[in-house]
Amino acid sequence: MPPVTFRISRGDKTSTEFREYTTEAGEGMVVLDCVHQIQSESAPDLACRWNCKAGKCGSCSAEINGQPRLMCMTRMDMIDTSQPVTIEPLKSFPLIRDLVTDVSWNYRVKKSIKPFKPRKPDAPDGTWRMQQKDVDRVQEFRKCIECFLCQDVCHVLRDHHKHPEFAGPRHFVYTAALEMHPLDTEDRLGQMKHEGGIGYCNITKCCTKVCPEHITITDNAIIPLKERVVDEFYDPLTRLFRMFKPKK
Amino acid sequence: MQYQTYEHDVIVIGAGGAGLRAAIEASAAGCSVALICKSLLGKAHTVMAEGGMAAAMANVDDRDGWKVHFADTMRGGQYLNNWRMAELHAQQAPDRVKELEAWGAVFDRTKDGRILQRNFGGHRYPRLAHVGDRTGLEMIRTLQDHGIHQGIEVFMEMTAHTLLQESGPGSRVTGVFGYDRELGRFRVWKGKAIVLATGGIGRAFAVTSNSWEYTGDGQALAYRAGADLLDMEFVQFHPTGMVWPPSVKGILVTEGVRGEGGVLRNKDGHRFMFDDIPDNYKNQTAKDEEEGWRYVTGDKNANRPPELLTRDHVARCINREVKAGRGSPHGGVFLDIAWIKEKIPNAEAHIKKKLPSMYHQFMQLANVDITKVPMEVGPTTHYAMGGVRVDGETQMSTVPGLFAAGEVAAGLHGANRLGGNSLSDLVVFGKIAGEHAAKYAKANPASRVSDEQVDEAARRALAPFEKGARGENPYLIQHDLQETMQANVGIVRTENEMARALEDIQKLKARAANVGVPGNREYNPGWHTAIDLANLLCVAEAVTRSALDRPESRGAQFREDYPNKSEECSKFNIITRPVNGGAEMRVVRQPLTPIRDDLKKIIEEQAK
Ligand SMILES: Cc1cc2nc3c(=O)[nH]c(=O)nc-3n(C[C@H](O)[C@H](O)[C@H](O)COP(=O)(O)OP(=O)(O)OC[C@H]3O[C@@H](n4cnc5c(N)ncnc54)[C@H](O)[C@@H]3O)c2cc1C
Ligand code: SF4
Ligand code: SF4
Ligand code: FES
Numbered sequence: 001m002p003p004v005t006f007r008i009s010r011g012d013k014t015s016t017e018f019r020e021y022t023t024e025a026g027e028g029m030v031v032l033d034c035v036h037q038i039q040s041e042s043a044p045d046l047a048c049r050w051n052c053k054a055g056k057c058g059s060c061s062a063e064i065n066g067q068p069r070l071m072c073m074t075r076m077d078m079i080d081t082s083q084p085v086t087i088e089p090l091k092s093f094p095l096i097r098d099l100v101t102d103v104s105w106n107y108r109v110k111k112s113i114k115p116f117k118p119r120k121p122d123a124p125d126g127t128w129r130m131q132q133k134d135v136d137r138v139q140e141f142r143k144c145i146e147c148f149l150c151q152d153v154c155h156v157l158r159d160h161h162k163h164p165e166f167a168g169p170r171h172f173v174y175t176a177a178l179e180m181h182p183l184d185t186e187d188r189l190g191q192m193k194h195e196g197g198i199g200y201c202n203i204t205k206c207c208t209k210v211c212p213e214h215i216t217i218t219d220n221a222i223i224p225l226k227e228r229v230v231d232e233f234y235d236p237l238t239r240l241f242r243m244f245k246p247k248k
Numbered sequence: 249m250q251y252q253t254y255e256h257d258v259i260v261i262g263a264g265g266a267g268l269r270a271a272i273e274a275s276a277a278g279c280s281v282a283l284i285c286k287s288l289l290g291k292a293h294t295v296m297a298e299g300g301m302a303a304a305m306a307n308v309d310d311r312d313g314w315k316v317h318f319a320d321t322m323r324g325g326q327y328l329n330n331w332r333m334a335e336l337h338a339q340q341a342p343d344r345v346k347e348l349e350a351w352g353a354v355f356d357r358t359k360d361g362r363i364l365q366r367n368f369g370g371h372r373y374p375r376l377a378h379v380g381d382r383t384g385l386e387m388i389r390t391l392q393d394h395g396i397h398q399g400i401e402v403f404m405e406m407t408a409h410t411l412l413q414e415s416g417p418g419s420r421v422t423g424v425f426g427y428d429r430e431l432g433r434f435r436v437w438k439g440k441a442i443v444l445a446t447g448g449i450g451r452a453f454a455v456t457s458n459s460w461e462y463t464g465d466g467q468a469l470a471y472r473a474g475a476d477l478l479d480m481e482f483v484q485f486h487p488t489g490m491v492w493p494p495s496v497k498g499i500l501v502t503e504g505v506r507g508e509g510g511v512l513r514n515k516d517g518h519r520f521m522f523d524d525i526p527d528n529y530k531n532q533t534a535k536d537e538e539e540g541w542r543y544v545t546g547d548k549n550a551n552r553p554p555e556l557l558t559r560d561h562v563a564r565c566i567n568r569e570v571k572a573g574r575g576s577p578h579g580g581v582f583l584d585i586a587w588i589k590e591k592i593p594n595a596e597a598h599i600k601k602k603l604p605s606m607y608h609q610f611m612q613l614a615n616v617d618i619t620k621v622p623m624e625v626g627p628t629t630h631y632a633m634g635g636v637r638v639d640g641e642t643q644m645s646t647v648p649g650l651f652a653a654g655e656v657a658a659g660l661h662g663a664n665r666l667g668g669n670s671l672s673d674l675v676v677f678g679k680i681a682g683e684h685a686a687k688y689a690k691a692n693p694a695s696r697v698s699d700e701q702v703d704e705a706a707r708r709a710l711a712p713f714e715k716g717a718r719g720e721n722p723y724l725i726q727h728d729l730q731e732t733m734q735a736n737v738g739i740v741r742t743e744n745e746m747a748r749a750l751e752d753i754q755k756l757k758a759r760a761a762n763v764g765v766p767g768n769r770e771y772n773p774g775w776h777t778a779i780d781l782a783n784l785l786c787v788a789e790a791v792t793r794s795a796l797d798r799p800e801s802r803g804a805q806f807r808e809d810y811p812n813k814s815e816e817c818s819k820f821n822i823i824t825r826p827v828n829g830g831a832e833m834r835v836v837r838q839p840l841t842p843i844r845d846d847l848k849k850i851i852e853e854q855a856k
Binding site: 104118130 | 287288289290291292293295296346349350351352354356357360361362379380382384385386389393394396397404430459460461492493494495496499500605608609612613614721722723724727765766767768770771772773774775777
């Protein structure tokens with residue numbers, strides 16, 4: 001492969017600019033390899049996050065030619081290198097430096113969601129029995145690697161900056177995993193309706209498209225959650241039943 | 249020197265499985281806890297673990313139990329293990345798995361709704377609780393999501409740089425000096441007890457499955473604080489890493505592939521693992537391919553296929569095939585799971601369900617569809633059996649108040665770790681370390697932190713900026729170290745080569761003393777790499793010196809100049825400690841503690 005030119009966003013919250021770097025892209029290399037090469041050749045202080053280099057930790061999220069992606073899972077031979085390849089940080093979060101953003105808001109949102117609360121163990125050995133088919137759905141959600149790419153593309157956060165009132169697709173997935181957990185007894189639908197702002201989501205499915213774990217965020221997590229919220233808060237019959245029936 | 253100060257009862261360094269579990273335990277004991285980690289929470293190495301977590305729950309085969317697990321662990325470790333740790337581990341692992349379930353983990357299920365367990369190398373029965381091939385993610389997320397509600401104060405993207413002590417090396421720890429990666433500001437955490445849970449050392453080698461974090465920080469911090477390191481020669485080379493394309497070389501291919509029926513072949517299509525089966529495993533290994541297949545499909549009367557022998561052995565067999573010119577095009581061998589379509593219907597869907605991340609990894613990174621064609625694999629640096637020497641009962645190191653758990657600690661695995669025994673190690677000993685750190689913190693009042701020690705550490709940390717761009721490039725030094733370790737202290741070792749590595753390490757140390765970085769302290773990876781260098785060099789030297797002092801082949805260490813086990817060497821562990829005020833590294837042979845009679849009997853019974 002001939003040398004490839006990158007335009008990488010450099011700078012901090014005060015100002016940013018694109019700087020160009022050229023490096024050799026060998027066979028099978030991914031974007032993160034090129035960034036590392038640039039670090040060791042010409043920009044030792046170029047800031048980026050990464051850990052596993054195998055698509056498992058969700059650290060290396062960035063926007064490559066405008067597409068939100070994991071840098072470690074984006075092969076150079078998949079992208080157009082006839083033009084300089086741009087790499088930018090995620091846009092939904094405050095910039096720290098270069099490709100690194102402050103994602104701490106996500107951690108605060110998660111903490112505000114009520115934790116897992118299992119029913120009492122009911123198997124003779126002091127644990128529980130669960131069938132595989134009953135956990136398949138939850139296991140899909142639990143594949144999430146917290147890369148926050150879905151948070152990055154969601155227009156409610158990216159364009160409308162509704163961070164204080166909208167939990168974002170990642171946390172709908174998290175909540176759905178808890179709500180659909182066969183052992184869980186907690187009720188988070190009120191949280192989703194109010195603090196979580198699930199009503200802001202208008203099902204554009206942009207989040208689902210970028211998820212590197214192929215979680216069907218919108219269809220499997222958000223829509224069922226929305227339906228439960230509707231049932232719980234707007235359906236008079238359900239409300240009536242709720243008065244007599246323990247939750248779940 | 250300006251710095252921000254915090255005060256806690258217990259400081260946990262590292263937020264992988266071990267650190268999180270320790271923090272949860274110390275917090276439950278009523279201590280205030282600081283949890284410090286280099287990366288964001290939930291990104292630690294534990295997230296990468298694939299195959300599963302070993303615990304003798306006997307959900308799949310009721311002949312299993314802690315005694316079998318204990319004996320398997322000791323045999324895998326070639327009896328250099330700390331037997332008390334191996335005992336506690338085997339006894340407590342099932343409870344730790346169940347606890348994860350109670351905290352929200354969703355393991356794969358058996359037909360009757362219990363936690364499913366899978367086969368793995370060196371484990372006699374199906375023993376690994378798992379979630380597809382992303383068990384580590386399940387573990388870390390469960391601990392993280394539980395941990396954030398336990399009142400633990402988390403310090404993300406902060407690096408521990410130096411342990412502070414009452415009166416220099418060997419004395420009680422008083423706190424931690426470190427910096428935040430975001431702005432490069434210095435911080436001091438004062439504490440009564442400290443738990444190291446910083447993981448391994450894989451970055452000392454060129455081909456590794458480990459991330460940038462694995463620079464041996466915990467081992468080096470402990471060593472400089474005067475704590476003993478143990479068994480540093482035992483570095484596990486996992487038999488199956490990716491070999492092609494070059495940029496992914498080293499990335500792990502889980503042993504789960506073999507547990508699900510994957511077989512190893514050389515370029516002639518020969519299943520070479522049947523050629524060399526160690527004597528002490530003969531009566532537990534399948535006689536032919538048919539029996540091997542019956543084993544992986546759950547036939548309790550069948551023995552395991554030789555692909556599931558211990559990692560050290562499989563890695564050496566692969567090495568032998570490649571060296572003999574029988575390897576695959578890119579210098580590995582073939583690992584074939586696609587062949588199971590001859591045996592079962594829907595093989596393609598089955599593989600995708602059981603090994604989803606492997607499927608994606610090969611599809612995305614190598615353009616290889618593992619449901620159709622074999623993978624190319626070869627050994628990769630994977631795990632450090634050695635590390636901080638701890639007391640088997642409490643996980644305290646030889647420095648008062650300093651504890652260690654998880655991969656950074658030594659003892660449980662002896663000369664070779666069995667797959668799946670790490671994830672269980674993390675939660676069993678994370679809990680124990682947290683409990684005893686809390687006890688220690690309650691029994692011992694806080695001690696004063698010395699300003700001179702802080703200033704000294706800060707000066708060392710800032711030195712690379714003085715040299716600036718004129719200094720040595722930290723990335724190049726790291727690269728050269730990785731090359732020499734890979735070439736000279738790798739999977740096959742000799743005295744001459746290791747002596748060369750030691751010379752190189754001395755030269756690299758001199759270069760590292762002149763390391764320089766441009767830019768400023770804000771999120772500057774060049775600076776971080778420069779700081780980590782001192783730790784990498786320290787552990788690289790410890791590995792090399794220990795390996796030189798063990799003239800035999802045992803477990804993970806293969807010495808071409810001493811290809812056999814030696815009776816004499818079966819009687820000691822090797823300890824690394826600083827002498828001459830830290831100027832020199834010394835290795836000492838520490839005789840093994842005689843094993844308790846009842847445990848000895850278990851080993852004898854299980855060998856039958
Ligand atoms: C690809 C792969 C697959 C694996 N699969 C399995 C498996 O299937 N089964 C199994 O049992 N084992 C497996 N292992 C091994 C196992 O995952 C690790 O040994 C284990 O996760 C280590 O956990 P830990 O808690 O000790 O440390 P880690 O999870 O590595 O965490 C280390 C923590 O320490 C922090 N840290 C390090 N240095 C510093 C510092 N200076 N200051 C502050 N913080 C610091 C890091 O940020 C991190 O939070 C696998 C390993 C790899 C690499
Ligand atoms: S589907 Fe909803 S959550 Fe997802 S991107 Fe669209 S608006 Fe955001
Ligand atoms: S749901 Fe998908 S895109 Fe969103 S954080 Fe998780 S893995 Fe990333
Ligand atoms: S580095 Fe872990 S997902 Fe890219």
